[in-house]
Amino acid sequence: MAAAETSSIAGLLLVSVLILPVVGILAQLALGGRFLNWICLAVFPASFGVSAATCAVVWSHGEPLIYIVGGWQPPLGIALRADGISAAMMLVTAIIICAVAIFARVEFTQPSGAPEARAPFVFWALILALWSALNALFLGCDLFNLYVALELLTFAAVPLVCLKGGEATVKAALRYLLFALLGSMLYLMGTALLYGAYGTLDITLLAQRVHPERVTWIAAALMTVGLLTKTALFPLHLWLPPAHAGAPAAGSAVLSALVVKGSFFLIVRLWFDAMPGLGHTAGPQLLASLGAAAILFGSVMALRQQRLKLLVAYSTVAQIGYLFLMFPLAMAAEQSWTSLAWTGGWLQLFSHAFAKAAMFLAAGLIADALGHDRINDLGGAGRLRPLTFCTFGLAGLSLIGVPPSGGFVAKWLLLSASVAEGQWIWAAVIVVGGLLAGGYIFKVLGRAFTAGSDAPVIVTPVSLSREVVAFSLAVGAVLLGFFPLEPAEILQIGRPEILGSTVP
Amino acid sequence: MAIMNAITIFGLCAAALVGLGIFGLIVNPQPLRKILAINILGSGVFLMFGVIARRGAAAGLGGDPVPQAMVITGIVVAFSATALAVALLLRLVLVSGAATLEAEAEPSEKDGR
Numbered sequence: 001m002a003a004a005e006t007s008s009i010a011g012l013l014l015v016s017v018l019i020l021p022v023v024g025i026l027a028q029l030a031l032g033g034r035f036l037n038w039i040c041l042a043v044f045p046a047s048f049g050v051s052a053a054t055c056a057v058v059w060s061h062g063e064p065l066i067y068i069v070g071g072w073q074p075p076l077g078i079a080l081r082a083d084g085i086s087a088a089m090m091l092v093t094a095i096i097i098c099a100v101a102i103f104a105r106v107e108f109t110q111p112s113g114a115p116e117a118r119a120p121f122v123f124w125a126l127i128l129a130l131w132s133a134l135n136a137l138f139l140g141c142d143l144f145n146l147y148v149a150l151e152l153l154t155f156a157a158v159p160l161v162c163l164k165g166g167e168a169t170v171k172a173a174l175r176y177l178l179f180a181l182l183g184s185m186l187y188l189m190g191t192a193l194l195y196g197a198y199g200t201l202d203i204t205l206l207a208q209r210v211h212p213e214r215v216t217w218i219a220a221a222l223m224t225v226g227l228l229t230k231t232a233l234f235p236l237h238l239w240l241p242p243a244h245a246g247a248p249a250a251g252s253a254v255l256s257a258l259v260v261k262g263s264f265f266l267i268v269r270l271w272f273d274a275m276p277g278l279g280h281t282a283g284p285q286l287l288a289s290l291g292a293a294a295i296l297f298g299s300v301m302a303l304r305q306q307r308l309k310l311l312v313a314y315s316t317v318a319q320i321g322y323l324f325l326m327f328p329l330a331m332a333a334e335q336s337w338t339s340l341a342w343t344g345g346w347l348q349l350f351s352h353a354f355a356k357a358a359m360f361l362a363a364g365l366i367a368d369a370l371g372h373d374r375i376n377d378l379g380g381a382g383r384l385r386p387l388t389f390c391t392f393g394l395a396g397l398s399l400i401g402v403p404p405s406g407g408f409v410a411k412w413l414l415l416s417a418s419v420a421e422g423q424w425i426w427a428a429v430i431v432v433g434g435l436l437a438g439g440y441i442f443k444v445l446g447r448a449f450t451a452g453s454d455a456p457v458i459v460t461p462v463s464l465s466r467e468v469v470a471f472s473l474a475v476g477a478v479l480l481g482f483f484p485l486e487p488a489e490i491l492q493i494g495r496p497e498i499l500g501s502t503v504p
Numbered sequence: 505m506a507i508m509n510a511i512t513i514f515g516l517c518a519a520a521l522v523g524l525g526i527f528g529l530i531v532n533p534q535p536l537r538k539i540l541a542i543n544i545l546g547s548g549v550f551l552m553f554g555v556i557a558r559r560g561a562a563a564g565l566g567g568d569p570v571p572q573a574m575v576i577t578g579i580v581v582a583f584s585a586t587a588l589a590v591a592l593l594l595r596l597v598l599v600s601g602a603a604t605l606e607a608e609a610e611p612s613e614k615d616g617r
Contacts (some may be wrong), residue, residue, distance in 0.1 A: 076570075144574050151581045155588060162592065167600040174535055174592045175605055181542045181585050182529060188578060189522065189549045195571060196556035 010065040013054045014080045017090065017135050020047040021128040028125055033116035037109065040124055044101050047131065051094035055490075058087035064494035074202035079141040081204075083494025085346060086138035089265060092350050093134050096257050096357050096473070097127065103361055103469040104250035123163060123251075129156035130254060137262045143191045143201040143274070146266055147184065150230070154180040157259045160251040161243045169246035176243040179229050179236070183263075186226030193219040203274045212277050220275055220283070227270070230263035233287075233324060234294035237317045241301075244316060245309040249364020252309065256316045257357040261349055264323055271327065272495075279331030291324025292429040299436030303443065308363045308373035311440055312356070318433060319352045319399060322414065325426050329417045337420045343488045344413025351406025351480045355398040358473035362391040365467060371459035375447055381456045382448035387467045389448050394474035396441030398481070401434045406480025515555045521548030535596070535605055539589045546582045550575045 024043035028036060058065055064083040072078070082090070104127075108120040133156055136149035158180070162173035195201055197216070198209045210216055225236075232240040240260070244252050271278050278284070298318030305311040326345025330338045365388045367373040370381060382389040398407035411430050418426040525545025529538050553571040560568035597603050 144577070148577065148581065151585065155584065158588065158592070162595070165595070165599065167596070170592060170596045170599055171605055174589065174596060177585070177589050177592060178529070178535070178538050178542070181589070182526075182545075184581075184585075185525075185542065185545050185549055189552065191574075192549060192552045192556055192571070195574075196552075196559065199560065 009057065010082075011067040013050060013057065014065060014067045014082060014139055015069075017047065017050045017054055018080075018132055018139065020050060021132040021135075024128045025125050028121065033110045033121050036120060036124060040101065040105075043128065044098055048094045048098050051090045051135070054082055055087040055091040058082050058084065058493060059490050062489075062493060074141070075200040075205055078145050079202065079204075080139040081141045081494070082139055084490045084492055085265075085268070085494075087493070088346065088350070088490055089138045089261075090135055092353055093131065093138075093258055095476070096353055097131050097254065099469055099473050100250050100253050100357065100361070101127065103253075103466050104248075106463060106466065107248070107250065119163060122159065123248075126156050126160050127254065130160070130259065134258060134262050137265060141203050143194065143203065143206070145201075146269075147188055147191060150187065150263065150266065151184055153259060153262050154184065154230070157255055160255060161247045163248050163251060164246070166246075168242065172239070172242035172246045176239045179239040183226040183229030186222045186229070188226075190219040190221075190223030190226065193222070203269060206274045207276060210275050210277065212280075216275065216277075217281070220270070220278055223270060224267060224283075224287075227263045227267045228290075231260050231267065231320060232317060233290050233320060234297050234317065235290075237294065237298070237320075240317055241310055241313040244313040244360075245307065249361055249367070252313075252364070253357040253360040256313070256360055257353040260316070260320060261353065264320070264349070268326075271331070280333075284327035284331045287324045287327045288329075288426060291321040291327075292426065294318060294321030294324070295429055295433040296321075296436070299433055299440065302440040303436065305440075306375055308366060308375055308378075308444065309360070311375065311444065312359050312363050315359075315399060315437065315440065316352075316356055318437065319348075319356065322348045322352075322411070322430070322433070325414055325418070325430070328423060329414065329421060329426065332421050332423075334421060337417045339492065340413050340420075341417035343491055344410050344417060346488075346491050347406060347413065347480065347483060348410035351398050351410050351477050354473050354477035354480065355395040355405075355407060358391055358470050358477060359395040359399075361466070361470035361473065362388050362395065365462050365470060366392075368460055369458050369462045370456050375444055377456065378444070378447045379456065380448070380451045382445070384456065384458055385462070385467075387464075387471055388462075389445065391467070391471045391474045392448075393441070393445055394471075394478055396437075396445070398474075398477040400437040400441060401430075404481035405478045406483065407477070409481050409483050511555055511559055514551060514558075518548045518551040518555060521545070521551060524548075533604070533606070535589075535593050535603055539586060539593070542589075543582065543586060546578070550578055550582075553578070 020043060024039055027039045064081050067080045069078045108123040110120050111117060133149050133152035137146060140146040140149055158173050158177045161176055162169040191201060193215055198206060200206055229236045244256050247255055295318050298314050298321060302311050302314035302318060305314060323345060326341055329341030330345060332338055363373060369385055398405035401407045401411040415427050415430050521544055525541050525548055528541030532538055532541060553575045557567040557571035593603060
């Protein structure tokens with residue numbers, strides 16, 4: 001009885017978290033732009049509520065929520081499964097998307113009385129599609145189903161890049177799409193090989209059947225490279241800076257904070273859940289080496305940028321690198337410290353999501369207010385827009401890893417794990433990366449708070465409410481810093497035994 | 505034995521298509537050719553699904569239906585992807601007057617004039 005009750009709650013929550021945003025899009029299409037504001041007002045809080053409820057249920061039960069779609073058991077049917085990491089990801093996604101929605105409300109509102117504008121309609125449809133696709137990625141259990149979710153995510157993200165419609169942004173969008181399509185084809189090829197070898201694509205079943213042989217390595221390599229293309233890990237990051245810098249501020253925030261994390265989440269699923277045996281290969285070290293290269297290269301490139309949005313975009317390239325340090329540390333043979341690294345990696349993801357969303361929104365506000373985003377001409381702008389630059393600074397502290405901030409806790413956990421496990425090289429990279437991040441953050445702040453030769457003028461006034469939204473996201477990144485310095489319980493829910501709670 | 509041979513031949517064809525697709529994607533600078541190359545790569549992957557379906561055929565069936573169902577979904581996704589890419593390319597031609605992804609040198613020159 002209790003089990004049946006749980007499963008009906010699970011079904012209701014997991015299905016509505018996927019369907020609600022889609023219902024919003026359909027309502028937009030059916031009712032037209034006149035009701036756009038009302039639809040958004042209904043759909044965003046509802047989806048947020050369901051995501052938060054799912055997270056709360058997973059946390060309080062302490063075990064994953066599973067829903068078998070249509071009553072068809074895997075391998076033939078498809079299961080939806082919310083474990084600790086997917087519940088946490090869903091909550092973070094919901095918070096950031098809703099904050100960005102409040103930020104974008106003014107910019108993308110349907111003008112009353114005037115003929116229907118196209119940009120608001122497209123923007124809200126894309127954001128909702130993106131939300132649904134991300135949730136599908138977090139809940140999916142079937143590798144092919146996850147492929148479809150990945151493609152939905154790409155198709156929602158690419159048009160967001162070229163919403164402004166200029167030549168440079170269309171080029172950036174097309175380049176992004178080409179990279180993403182190559183990535184998804186490689187992923188699909190790996191899926192085909194796995195199905196051919198083991199006859200299932202369900203992650204849980206696959207984990208039991210998979211064994212170390214050539215076809216597994218080839219499939220894993222293909223799928224990982226495909227997903228790395230979408231995650232923009234160095235050296236496959238070429239598409240990211242122009243795409244993320246070209247999108248409207250609200251779009252950049254979602255792209256940088258969430259979309260690249262979607263494919264990262266899938267890499268984690270693959271390496272930790274579907275094929276745990278990969279930990280015994282050279283794979284994790286290779287991923288972390290690429291991550292280390294991304295940290296150094298991305299930070300140096302960020303230091304060299306002249307435009308604020310490009311600087312923030314290159315900082316994303318660098319911060320993505322930290323996520324991959326989690327692989328050798330959390331898959332280490334000696335398991336006393338693995339759960340520390342596991343928590344550190346996820347905290348890095350969450351705090352970067354908050355900080356980078358705040359930073360892109362702040363960069364957008366600066367560009368709106370001054371009419372340009374050239375770093376050299378920012379002299380003295382900090383006095384004109386103190387709250388915006390304060391947002392930029394707070395978010396920057398989290399990226400650098402200054403306490404108290406989410407970034408500090410994340411980097412501290414990764415650092416302690418790498419020292420404890422004797423993998424010193426990653427500790428060195430974390431420290432150098434933090435210094436470089438300090439360099440590019442203070443380059444902007446220093447310029448903004450010293451008077452330039454000619455004082456900047458406010459071209460367009462910026463509403464206080466938008467500044468407050470960006471500021472609260474930055475505060476969110478700082479608040480994550482009050483997270484206890486130990487493995488988090490919720491992130492362990494539904495973990496296989498390898499990563500069980502073996503805390504010393 | 506005869507089936508085995510057919511499967512091998514189709515498998516090799518799939519591999520060749522994948523190779524051609526990736527080669528074309530990397531080597532060709534024009535975006536339209538890149539889009540076509542991705543479609544060739546996709547055909548190779550779909551053919552591989554077909555090979556796997558045939559190889560996994562259970563008693564009395566011509567093939568395993570699950571990979572076939574996946575191919576149909578995959579084709580729909582690839583079709584939408586191509587449509588989106590071509591739409592972006594058309595928009596690019598409309599905005600810039602040329603279908604090229606080379607960014608750095610040209611626009612600044614154009615802006616100057």
